[in-house]
Amino acid sequence: MNFDVITLGETMLRLTPPGFQRLEQATTFDIHIGGSESNTAVGLARLGRTVAWLSRLPSNSLGRTVAATIGRFQVDVSHVVWTDRDRLGTYYLEHGKPPRASQVLYDRSNSAMSRMQPDNLPTTLFQPHRARLFHTTGITLGISKSAEATALRAAELAKAAGWLVSFDVNYRGKLWSTAEAQPSCLQLMQLADLVFLPIRDAQSVFNIDDANSEIIINRVGAIAPNSTVVLTLGAMGAMARTADGKLFYQAAFPSTDVERLGSGDAFSAGFLSGYLEFEDIATALRWGAATASIKHTIPGDLPLVHRHEVESLMASASPTDIAR
Amino acid sequence: MNFDVITLGETMLRLTPPGFQRLEQATTFDIHIGGSESNTAVGLARLGRTVAWLSRLPSNSLGRTVAATIGRFQVDVSHVVWTDRDRLGTYYLEHGKPPRASQVLYDRSNSAMSRMQPDNLPTTLFQPHRARLFHTTGITLGISKSAEATALRAAELAKAAGWLVSFDVNYRGKLWSTAEAQPSCLQLMQLADLVFLPIRDAQSVFNIDDANSEIIINRVGAIAPNSTVVLTLGAMGAMARTADGKLFYQAAFPSTDVERLGSGDAFSAGFLSGYLEFEDIATALRWGAATASIKHTIPGDLPLVHRHEVESLMASASPTDIAR
Amino acid sequence: MNFDVITLGETMLRLTPPGFQRLEQATTFDIHIGGSESNTAVGLARLGRTVAWLSRLPSNSLGRTVAATIGRFQVDVSHVVWTDRDRLGTYYLEHGKPPRASQVLYDRSNSAMSRMQPDNLPTTLFQPHRARLFHTTGITLGISKSAEATALRAAELAKAAGWLVSFDVNYRGKLWSTAEAQPSCLQLMQLADLVFLPIRDAQSVFNIDDANSEIIINRVGAIAPNSTVVLTLGAMGAMARTADGKLFYQAAFPSTDVERLGSGDAFSAGFLSGYLEFEDIATALRWGAATASIKHTIPGDLPLVHRHEVESLMASASPTDIAR
Amino acid sequence: MNFDVITLGETMLRLTPPGFQRLEQATTFDIHIGGSESNTAVGLARLGRTVAWLSRLPSNSLGRTVAATIGRFQVDVSHVVWTDRDRLGTYYLEHGKPPRASQVLYDRSNSAMSRMQPDNLPTTLFQPHRARLFHTTGITLGISKSAEATALRAAELAKAAGWLVSFDVNYRGKLWSTAEAQPSCLQLMQLADLVFLPIRDAQSVFNIDDANSEIIINRVGAIAPNSTVVLTLGAMGAMARTADGKLFYQAAFPSTDVERLGSGDAFSAGFLSGYLEFEDIATALRWGAATASIKHTIPGDLPLVHRHEVESLMASASPTDIAR
Amino acid sequence: MNFDVITLGETMLRLTPPGFQRLEQATTFDIHIGGSESNTAVGLARLGRTVAWLSRLPSNSLGRTVAATIGRFQVDVSHVVWTDRDRLGTYYLEHGKPPRASQVLYDRSNSAMSRMQPDNLPTTLFQPHRARLFHTTGITLGISKSAEATALRAAELAKAAGWLVSFDVNYRGKLWSTAEAQPSCLQLMQLADLVFLPIRDAQSVFNIDDANSEIIINRVGAIAPNSTVVLTLGAMGAMARTADGKLFYQAAFPSTDVERLGSGDAFSAGFLSGYLEFEDIATALRWGAATASIKHTIPGDLPLVHRHEVESLMASASPTDIAR
């Protein structure tokens, strides 16, 4: 089977107290799974792309739950590497409301994915006809040295196979410092046709001391001269800059928050799906913004949007009535 | 026992995923019941009217649950027709938040109510002294030919008994087309002393291509020349027009959404209760708007408002503090 | 992709009040799915077989949930036929404890599967190398005439392709009378290499007025002279009789009830898996009994057993301690 | 409206930690209602009798919930006396399993019912044609002096109207001492045609220092010489003794415990229903035992049995299979 | 052990229907505890103060739950007085949203705390070195005469020991009239170094017929000439006035409501903690406002804020991003 997109990354068990409780108040946890690259994979599959997700998982009930949940949403998980030895990364998410920030307590050290090696990559998969695009994020680079080497190798193999390479900087301050992240991300950005990054990552990881988004995206463009750069601006929408310096802007669609986690990944899924289908930056930005906007209304990390919802939102930005 | 109001219609089992989950995410459903005419009946009973609800139900646990739930709120269900053969209609409600619309997935074909016949009506009930007003909606007309015939017969019997007849257009696009709905609704509107309809139904069912609510209500008044027409305008409130062309306007009370479903039925309940008690259109509009506003804050379809809450809201439009 | 087993049948949404509540007490339902042939398919996949499940589903959130849940457990659902027009069958299960029987309230009329036609079968799949065994049950025969025709056609195609055919009588008194079931089942039994039936079905469907299991199995063997007959005896275990009249007996493994539903399907899954792997009737019976015994301890219809649990139970019939 | 049976007593809000948790572990309570006489009333209504329940309730949300829950099961609550001043009695039930006893923590002082006065009785109801039987229990006697006076007055009015009087001793050690209970119960027993009591109450309240049930029932018969005495023996079944000294014995039906609370009240409901319908002590005992046996399998205090289940259990004492 | 603060008051069991249900809809209650003075005690402990809470509790599972819950958050409960005779006060909280007010249904009569006597105070504790500040509220004064006497005695003992005395008027209309509350509160205010009151209490209890907060605080200052008066203004923030007439103003921090109950107590906790630590009114006001603002986002009455959250909010009033 061949794929439109192959993503690589870590997916963790996510445990969340219900109803805005603090972790210290909880007597039950809601169980979700969360991982930037599998979130994007699920979103791509919902929008009609064929997708596979690569990772390394422990062969226990928790690892199987991760694979089954992703597989349930039509993402191929048959190339996942299984191990008897390591653990599944876990994180605890406490939902806050302003001024109480949502809190993430990571318990991800020594996970199976953090010990994935370049040798674990299914090299027969990295052939020209097997896929069109490879996607990973800076989280995978920051997990461990071996995960970083694996992601770089995968990007190189993808490039060599003639696929597009897509990279989301996705800086996580609890994983590594900006000083550590910068050189690592730069390496991957040199291979990437598409680079996604939120404006705050542009500022912090690449020391861009400016608040003007146009200046910022041009500065990132200078660092990644062969890439199309996509800068997400939160409530302000998103911008793109092609390698030849052309700028595109897309406003955010109005939205209501049920859960913000995973909206960046939903954006990438929408952008990549639109990009692969229509090969047009403006259209891709619009798909990204619409997909992210709908994701905000869905509990959990996964962008369980329907393609017709995205299309209908793009056709009419105003929320529809109850359909009955 | 005699009644202020008798309503006729279908009530279904409603299954809802908790917490804004999508249907595909749910592992439990919250159980409610929902039916426009029983919603209105419960609201009327809460406001102090004596009410009976007519319908046809399967004599199994689900049918009994519907009758018991409605009966629990002081609505008489002793004239319901029971059958051993048909099913209870069901619908699945997925709560959305903008831009994700709430979704209703109906599974209502071949329900017991859809097979109710005019002969099933308890004719001894349709006597002058047994009630003051009969109420039904366009949903009952749209369910099936036999339900439509039953509703028309009931309206004729009510008229013959000298009761008032009240009709809410309540167009449902998943039941029938506007082309089908128009002639059917017109038949009932000729019998109706009171006609309720949301502005969007006025536009779509009666092809009124205008956005001005005054023009619209006058056009509906022309179609139903003997009726008082009540046009609900959502956040803009409601209007009424008497048969002699007099116009009344009522702003909506500010409100917060917990669940919007059933707010039209709550409006009818408030209006009809005020109308029967005070025999004044402006007062009735005010009761309707206040009841609907409080309903927005209550989970489920049923308008479980207290009479004193409605009175207190009308006395002071500003939300009260925690009473302790 | 090729398969060890292909099963065909209907899977419904199952709604269950938690905690032994009566349907009339419930305010939430637990959501499961249940269908004899998909239960067996999931069990087979858990035990290491490659399996596909054939059916017809409505293309809405409920139909997708059924396919995703089955697919989640490594059963191929890519040959399911989707329709925009029909509904998903539903049933309500009230768990009882003696002397209160568990109650099933079916709401399955006019389901998508009941309108499956022989033409809907993916004929390219019914080729010699694509599978080794086809399995269906008497439930599929009893749903509707077109489902019956579809199941018969599938069995004929399987036979023509040189596969084994397996049939579980699985009589459901709420679907059809024994007088209706008998000729229909007999037709399929003539095609079947393996026939499963509980002792009470043998007695009622085939009018065998005897309580002796050896006499009964021989009488069924006379009716299905070319089949291996497997008679399940509840707490008494199971028997098999080959076409040449050889008898095998297997005691039940001691077990504790969490949920009995689906244990017959778990038995078939265990038997068929053992039969295909070891080609030995006594071994197959043992796998069937062990799988059913573990299923009793698992909530829901699906036999979510692990292969190592079945092996470990067969190795030592005594329950193991907490493994820690 | 006229009734077969009228019962009088207190019904409380019951709060229960789910899943055998201790009160100190609970973070949620399941909400039920419980009251001996309303339990019996609901059971009688389920078995086909027309029933009214008399009590005094606070006119707040909790009081309304009690009335609505009882009314939901077809028991008339229109003669309940409402007050703006007192509270609803509450109790906390911690479910145990042996050797940990279930614990009841009462918080029932100063309840509305404990302040009911004889004057609160709806005297127009106590007319010959309005009912056939009046039922109350020793709990009502023990709550307060005014409740005791009310129950006695009601029994006298019933007697005067020519109804049967039924009394269940139902001793509660947390309400009063046996020394206090004895004279009070004796007063009511002199008016009673039917006296129910568990064997342990016979022993403790009436100082019968014997373990032989035949001796005990005869001793109680001597104390209540005009009554039919019904002695419940737990797992050993029940006995009855008519005023002329005739003895009847009924074994218990085998059963499984989901919740034992309310099984004595279910027994009374079954007995009284059978007695009023068939006017035969042996039949009444059999209805009582069967109803109690099914009640054991139902969560909550209320005997939500179906008449056909009782009949079917009496027809065949063995638990039926899953009906599907 | 010595303490920064000792508080005295009643804590009740609080039962709340989940998800904005009305009390009449609820089938489960969420269990919390709530009491103004224990809320403040928990908040103080979270901010780093050493705190003890004084009260009188029934020695049953409910009383122990109250003590254990407060003790769990590092508040000393070893001086609580236990009784075998009285009950725990209870209240039912129905969460509303505008225009439906949240409703509190109290069931607190005859509670153990309402029967606390001045003699129950642990006099060895009221020694100069054992604490720095005593805090109670008008609720304790309003519960009963004996609770009022106990609170007054405690304040006198604290004063005699050289501690600061802090008093929150906290008027509850369901406990007593403003005419009853005024003289009682005035007595305590004469002893108090710090007096907290919401603006509406200033207006109603002290008959200050003015809407200008500066005028109001000066009027209260005139009544309590030796106290620092702290006036809370809801969304408008808070003001303080020292005995020498100096005024301080603090705006509210922007916030989102998860649950408003207990925010006044959170304000007191923040103010007192800041006051004891920094001995500066402006700083104390800022700590109070920040603590209350974070409390709004936390379910239940208890201010489970972290000290670093308060500091971080004061450092930057804008809500932080998800920390990951």
Add this chain to the structure above:
Amino acid sequence: MNFDVITLGETMLRLTPPGFQRLEQATTFDIHIGGSESNTAVGLARLGRTVAWLSRLPSNSLGRTVAATIGRFQVDVSHVVWTDRDRLGTYYLEHGKPPRASQVLYDRSNSAMSRMQPDNLPTTLFQPHRARLFHTTGITLGISKSAEATALRAAELAKAAGWLVSFDVNYRGKLWSTAEAQPSCLQLMQLADLVFLPIRDAQSVFNIDDANSEIIINRVGAIAPNSTVVLTLGAMGAMARTADGKLFYQAAFPSTDVERLGSGDAFSAGFLSGYLEFEDIATALRWGAATASIKHTIPGDLPLVHRHEVESLMASASPTDIAR
């Protein structure tokens, strides 16, 4: 503050699917905490002993939850060592019923406790007057080399302070092999006055190839010649052997299983409490058996028994009726 008992060990977060679900089925986890030595500490506190628990915890919400939960039940946690660097151990418990074993999936590597050092022990605590008995288990020895060294040092310090030393072998096959466990346990047993071990640990860790409990206990006695050895026999009860070879036997009290986890720790708690209070082996055995029997009926690991329940069970082995 001084203590009767000080325990040392690791406590983990325990996550459990509700209702006998498999881990792969769960969508929520119930949250408990579990650790052999804290279980015993809580049990001791419930029975009236003063207790402190020593451990090392991460200073995050999860670590605080562990300390608060233990502290809630009157166990002193003020000597716990806090760290900013390590994680809290976690385990997933899947409840089974025979023949499906309960499964424990440990995720405990690199926990804060596994990195506790002998230097972390609060040496000022290990003084003669500060406690009477020190208790730890073989789990602490098996976690890591540094935890083992810490436990040994603590036992030596306790011995030096003149306290009793108590040791429960508590072998965990998922932590270490019996070959690794044997020498480590032997070292601690040489210091121990009391040695607890289940019969299966005696057989496996000390290679005692015999099924006769008397032979086994004597063999263990030979290995630990200065200790009183307590051998638990599951459903068969428990035995003790004093250093001078005297044997005691105690049958198990009949019980019902709600949750078996933690029953060994409950036994130790009961035994130690009885031993410290009555200084009699037979009495201690009886307290141990009764406490364990009641624990079986309580959800979670913690032995939340009441002292009066233990006394009442010992007074009358038969389960009491519902106390009401």
